[in-house]
Amino acid sequence: MDIPALLAGLPARLSAIPAHWAARAPDAPALHEGGRSWTYAQLQHSVESAAQLLRDLQVRAGDRLMVVGENGALQVALIFAAASIDAWIVNVNARLSAREIDTIAEHSGARRLLFLAGASPEAAAHAARLGAASAVTVDGMGELLAGALNDAAIAEACVPGNEQVAALIYTTGTTGQSKGVMLTHRNLLFIAAVSSTLRGLTRSDRAYGVLPISHVYGLASVALGTLYAGAALYLVPRFSVDGLLSALKDDELTIVQGVPAMYAKLLQTLGGAGTPLPTRLRFAYAGGSPLAPSLKHEVEKLLGTALHNGYGMTESAPTISQTRLDAPRHDSSVGTPIPGVEVRVVDVAGTDVAPGEAGELWIRGPNVMAGYYREPAMTAATMRDGGWLNTGDMARQDPDGALFIVGRTKELIIRSGFNVYPLEVETALNAHASVVQSAVVGRTLDDGNEDVIAYVELDAQHPVTVQALQDYLAQTLSPYKCPSAIIVMEALPAAATGKILKGQLRQMAQNRP
Numbered sequence: 001m002d003i004p005a006l007l008a009g010l011p012a013r014l015s016a017i018p019a020h021w022a023a024r025a026p027d028a029p030a031l032h033e034g035g036r037s038w039t040y041a042q043l044q045h046s047v048e049s050a051a052q053l054l055r056d057l058q059v060r061a062g063d064r065l066m067v068v069g070e071n072g073a074l075q076v077a078l079i080f081a082a083a084s085i086d087a088w089i090v091n092v093n094a095r096l097s098a099r100e101i102d103t104i105a106e107h108s109g110a111r112r113l114l115f116l117a118g119a120s121p122e123a124a125a126h127a128a129r130l131g132a133a134s135a136v137t138v139d140g141m142g143e144l145l146a147g148a149l150n151d152a153a154i155a156e157a158c159v160p161g162n163e164q165v166a167a168l169i170y171t172t173g174t175t176g177q178s179k180g181v182m183l184t185h186r187n188l189l190f191i192a193a194v195s196s197t198l199r200g201l202t203r204s205d206r207a208y209g210v211l212p213i214s215h216v217y218g219l220a221s222v223a224l225g226t227l228y229a230g231a232a233l234y235l236v237p238r239f240s241v242d243g244l245l246s247a248l249k250d251d252e253l254t255i256v257q258g259v260p261a262m263y264a265k266l267l268q269t270l271g272g273a274g275t276p277l278p279t280r281l282r283f284a285y286a287g288g289s290p291l292a293p294s295l296k297h298e299v300e301k302l303l304g305t306a307l308h309n310g311y312g313m314t315e316s317a318p319t320i321s322q323t324r325l326d327a328p329r330h331d332s333s334v335g336t337p338i339p340g341v342e343v344r345v346v347d348v349a350g351t352d353v354a355p356g357e358a359g360e361l362w363i364r365g366p367n368v369m370a371g372y373y374r375e376p377a378m379t380a381a382t383m384r385d386g387g388w389l390n391t392g393d394m395a396r397q398d399p400d401g402a403l404f405i406v407g408r409t410k411e412l413i414i415r416s417g418f419n420v421y422p423l424e425v426e427t428a429l430n431a432h433a434s435v436v437q438s439a440v441v442g443r444t445l446d447d448g449n450e451d452v453i454a455y456v457e458l459d460a461q462h463p464v465t466v467q468a469l470q471d472y473l474a475q476t477l478s479p480y481k482c483p484s485a486i487i488v489m490e491a492l493p494a495a496a497t498g499k500i501l502k503g504q505l506r507q508m509a510q511n512r513p
Contacts, residue, residue, distance in 0.1 A: 049141075194319070
């Protein structure tokens with residue numbers, strides 16, 4: 001892949017994507033939602049209508065536009081419309097709590113809050129709570145509710161070219177503190193272009209858009225990556241196993257991207273891999289959280305195709321590495337760095353470690369964020385000299401370039417002087433046939449030592465006792481890595497993306513008697 005040529009050919013704004021295909025393939029399918037569909041020409045017309053609406057609502061260049069909703073065609077149109085007037089889109093999942101919604105609105109200094117109430121009862125409830133009763137219509141896409149104008153909002157300066165901020169994405173990460181990640185048009189367009197190329201996307205592809213667009217994975221890799229290639233995006237507000245099975249059959253999906261928990265639920269519902277599903281899939285991918293090799297193997301048997309894996313984070317828009325179409329892996333590697341992205345594995349002093357040794361992963365490339373909004377100290381703590389981003393993850397790199405994630409620096413548990421990375425314990429637990437998914441956290445003891453606490457979600461069709469799980473781990477892990485307690489939960493707390501909320505579990509563990 002010719003990265004200099006790719007970068008030189010990137011447009012200035014995200015809004016060039018629908019405009020490009022509306023001019024070259026106006027009748028090609030772009031979006032599907034429920035029983036409705038839109039061609040690229042219809043999408044572009046709705047984008048122009050939405051852009052005029054934003055001007056009428058006094059949204060200016062440099063303003064933050066907060067959109068509260070769930071995946072739908074109107075949300076996609078608003079992303080491109082905001083880009084066309086140089087506003088920053090702040091997509092927020094409607095299933096967040098009132099406190100979280102209000103915190104993001106305040107921190108971002110949003111000029112307007114828009115609520116996509118038609119497809120989300122939660123968005124309607126937030127709109128009612130905040131007094132957004134003004135219904136406005138976007139041509140061809142339906143109605144939304146607009147909140148009051150924030151006269152105190154300050155418009156940020158615009159930047160020439162594609163270095164202008166396009167999206168402000170809020171993430172809590174492992175610290176629990178909400179951070180607004182500033183991603184530029186260049187960041188997102190680069191990932192859209194590389195992602196679509198690595199997946200081999202063509203205009204005949206049909207991709208499943210169930211990952212929340214409020215999350216960078218659903219926004220950049222799935223939504224923008226699909227549309228960048230002129231393919232069709234099948235939008236779904238929430239994941240369900242029945243919905244996925246119907247889409248595979250009725251919509252003849254060719255691309256599915258999800259999180260490991262999604263595939264685990266699919267296997268659990270179907271009672272295992274069993275008979276392979278009849279599909280037209282040519283590409284399946286799992287990202288967003290670690291993929292257990294055992295889960296990968298079972299999903300591949302079920303779908304009849306390789307389950308690709310990758311690694312990224314919001315601050316890198318998100319993709320850092322990915323397994324390749326022509327070289328699927330059978331281990332736990334998250335693939336090689338994507339073209340255009342450099343990586344370093346370093347020790348605590350920032351010195352490169354020997355090949356194959358574990359260290360902290362730093363990355364550099366066109367996907368690295370512009371920083372955390374209104375948080376210069378936090379940005380400085382994450383960025384390193386020379387444009388390097390400290391991911392906060394521990395990794396090792398094989399001679400062939402393949403990366404293996406060992407765990408997060410901040411999640412490291414120090415037990416009796418030994419380092420325990422939760423990911424290793426989770427991988428061992430997830431390999432058990434009765435475990436749907438697991439999460440391991442540390443609990444600080446009075447003497448400063450740490451306990452290893454595991455939370456598990458079990459498959460009711462394969463009952464197992466906690467003692468049996470402890471015995472199983474004792475055969476797999478060193479004694480100091482084995483959990484002091486394994487706690488069974490009906491469902492692990494998770495974000496809308498399916499990512500386990502470890503902060504909640506860490507607090508639960510700390511409060512244990």
